[in-house]
Every structure is written in structure tokens, then in C-alpha cells.
Amino acid sequence: MQIKINNKSVCTEASNMQELAQELNLSEYGVAMALGTSMVPRDIWSTTELQEGDSVIVIKAACGG
Numbered sequence: 001m002q003i004k005i006n007n008k009s010v011c012t013e014a015s016n017m018q019e020l021a022q023e024l025n026l027s028e029y030g031v032a033m034a035l036g037t038s039m040v041p042r043d044i045w046s047t048t049e050l051q052e053g054d055s056v057i058v059i060k061a062a063c064g065g
Contacts (some may be wrong), residue, residue, distance in 0.1 A: 001052045002052060003053065003054045003055070004054070004056065005024075005057075005058060006057060012050070014050060015050060016046055016049050017033055017048045018045040018046035023032065023059070026060075027060075028059065029058070030061035031058065031060055031061070033045070033056060033057065033058055033060075034057040035048060035054060051061065
């Protein structure tokens with residue numbers, strides 16, 4: 001299905017946010033995701049279904065000055 005990740009059109013086989021995180025090889029730590037305009041807690045990624053055309057924002061924490 002086609003979704004947007006950080007405003008970039010992407011084709012994915014993931015059916016939920018946990019599968020998407022695995023597909024994107026996201027770290028277990030320092031990563032947050034939002035679906036549309038709502039942050040989705042990590043503990044419900046596996047039950048948060050993705051739909052054609054959804055917009056996902058991936059935020060990665062960075063250290064430094």
C-alpha cells in the first residue's frame with residue numbers, strides 16, 4: 001500500500017505501525033511515531049492499523065550540541 005512517511009510517498013507491506021517500524025529498521029530507543037497528527041504510544045504500535053494514504057511522522061532523538 002502507499003502511505004506517506006515524513007511527507008514522502010512510500011510503498012509498504014506493513015499492516016500496522018509495529019511492522020512499519022521493523023520494515024524501516026527503527027531503533028528500539030529514541031524513536032517516536034505519529035499517525036496523522038496524533039502521537040501513537042509504542043505499546044500500541046502493534047494494534048494501530050495502517051490504511052492506504054495514511055501519513056506517518058517518524059521522529060528520531062538526537063544528541064549533541
